[in-house]
Amino acid sequence: MPGRARPMTRRGHMAETAAETLTELPLQGLHGSLGAKFVPFAGYSMPVQYADGVMAEHLWTRGHAGLFDVSHMGQVLLPKGALGGLEALIPADLLGLPEGRQRYGMFTNDAGGVLDDLMVAHRAGDVFLVVNAARKAHDLAHLHAHLPGVEEVTDRALLALQGPEAEAALAGLLPGVAAMRFMDVAVMAWQGAELWLSRSGYTGEDGFEISVPVATAEGFARALLADDRVRPIGLGARDSLRLEAGLPLYGQEMDEAISPVEAGQGWAIGKARRAGGARAGGFPGADVILDHLANGAPxxxxxxxxxxxxxxxxxxxxxxxxxxxxxxxxxxxxxxxxxxxxxxxxxxxxxxxxxxxxxxxxxxxxxxxxxxxxxxxxxxxxxx
Amino acid sequence: MKYTEDHEWLEADGDIVTVGITEYAATQLGDVVFVELPEVETQVAKGDEIVVIESVKAASDIVAPIDGEIVEINEALVDNPALVNEDPTGEAWFFKIKIEDAAALDEFMTEDEYKDHIGE
The missing domain is CATH 2.40.30.110 (Aminomethyltransferase beta-barrel domains)
Structure with a gap:
């Protein structure tokens, strides 16, 4: 780079973490063959962009379909009955979450700040969580300390297919996805492998997140990339897409010293968990957070x-x-x-x-x- | 053309040196979205951060490669920062600097030395 990167840019997903040992994603080889440039992020070597560059990748996702490898994120399974116990950690209406649906939530702390944000899926036989890579170890310790039967999923990649043509492209492989609506979750089979799908993402576009067994991940990714509507998209465009979509990033819009209400995420606190609700409070920092909802946050x-x-x-x-x-x-x-x-x-x-x-x-x-x-x-x- | 370790190119015409960034640097930066140039008639010293260049990804500085006076800047970059990616070694020059001593250019790399420097 010409000159020096300014100190103010030495953070976030561009931050350099030199001495750290980086974990490679299961699809590292595929990314390399697609011309990816890699950067360290949350202990992982992540494709920040491919040959097209951040600008073109961003615009492609808004117009067509972008394939993201988000395997660095944490995938966690909890036993079927865990939603009640999770409500003691997360101020979302999780007992009101129907089977087959997913909901956004946040782990809060006693000061009313946020420990991480996550997705909670109520599935037929269990509860499936997706948490941020940088907070994975922290979240697992937090869950283990409060809930039985917490199991990290380590044999699955996580892909996201995002954009207005995502449904059409994915339906070519999995026709059933067309019937899903925003925040639905489903399990489908592809070439003998069990895929876990949600109709969600973090770009502001329609799309899907797909948990794929590691052994099947490259074949599945290549099958998607064989569709002309699908191109690989790196972490750089993922960040600009989520910023345009107004979606918060843990460690930036929210952290342990910022309440969900201050972060603009008050909508994620279900009616049942608010003052006067059926299960009002009962989560860490409830006094602070409910006060922010009722009387305004600073x-x-x-x-x-x-x-x-x-x-x-x-x-x-x-x-x-x-x-x-x-x-x-x-x-x-x-x-x-x-x-x-x-x-x-x-x-x-x-x-x-x-x-x-x-x-x-x-x-x-x-x-x-x-x-x-x-x-x-x-x-x-x-x-x- | 001469090259610096900071991936700038320098083209001398008498005591006026035109400065830009290399193709390699432009590719590394990615899509440039903002350029801030120094003012004409500014006296600069080697190492001064005189240009700010921002890509979608990050902000970087371009330093003065040599002592001298800024005599001309490329205003076209301010209105169209993408020029830096389109034609880094041509239309997307950044500034022209008047130097005292043309021999000061001798310390910089030749094209072959620069190619070695970036591992090409």
Whole structure:
């Protein structure tokens, strides 16, 4: 790279973790043969982009179908009756989750912060969780400490097929997927292997996540890539897609010191778990989080459109004036939105800041204006 | 053309040196979405961070490869940062710098040395 990467960019999924031993994904060889460049992320060597580059991969996913390898994420099985026990760790309505459906949730801490966010699937014979790679070890310890029968799934890859043509492409291999709707889960057979599917993802597009036995993963990925509508997409575009979709990333939009309400994830706290609900509270930090829901949180998440071309990246301090004053918040994720065609960002700011006020991000010593805008930056394509 | 270890190319015409980044650097950076250039008539010292270049992925700096005065900048890059990926060693030059001592260029790599440097 010319010159030096600025300190502010040495974080997130671009952060360098030099001395660390990296785990390779089961499909490392396939990624290499497709021209992937690899970066370290959460202890894994991950394909950050392929030959097309981040911009083209992002736009391809929004227009067609992108295949992502997210095998670094944690896959965990719990016994059938675990949903009640999970409600003691997660402020979602999990006992109200019908079989065959998946729901978004967060592990919270006693301070009302977030330990991780995850997907919980209620399946016929068990409960299936997908957790973030960087928090996998932490989450497993947390689960083991509170629940019996926790089992990490280590013999499966996890693929995501995302985009408006994902259904058509996947239905070529698995016709049954067309009948699934957003957040449905199903088990299907392909060439003798058992695939675990959900109609979900993290790009803002319609799509599927597919847990595949490692031995079958490359054959399945190649079968998808044989379809002209499907191209491989790296971690770089995964991040720009989720940012445009306004989806939070653990460690950026939320962490142990940010409440779900501050992170804009209050919607994930089911009615049954709120004040006056059938099973109100009963999760770590309930006093803080329910107070934030009832009386407002001290900070709020905000979408931002910087006025010029300069991206405002994670960590950029935000001000409510062009000069003077203390920061009123910071950028939690920011960059260039290829589908928006301009810089975009998500910030965490003092709740007292007026909703329409122009904010200023301090980039390289200069305060640059940014407008508060609603999230997401692009309309979602979910098949509800 | 001469090359720096920071993947810049330098093309001298008398005491005016045009500076850009190499094809290799442009590929490594990925899609460039923002370029901030120094002001004309700025005196710069070798190693000063004088250009900010941001790709979808990250922000980087381009340092002054040599002491001198910025005499011209390529405003086209500000309006069309993608030029850096399209034509890094041609239309996408960054700035022209007036140097005191043309011999200062001798320390930089030749094309063959640069190719060795990037392992091609």
């Amino acid at each position: 900070r709020r998440r905000v979408g931002l459109r910087p006025e010029g071309r300069a991206p405002m990246r994670m960590g950029v301090p935000l001000f409510d004036g062009a000069e003077g004053g203390d920061p009123i918040g910071r950028i939690t994720s920011g960059g260039f939105g290829p589908s928006v065609g301009a810089p975009i960002a998500i910030g965490l700011i003092d709740a007292a800041v007026a909703p329409g006020a122009t904010l200023y991000g301090e980039v390289r010593g200069k305060r640059l204006p940014a407008a508060q805008v609603p999230l997401p930056f692009v309309p979602p394509g979910y098949k509800r």
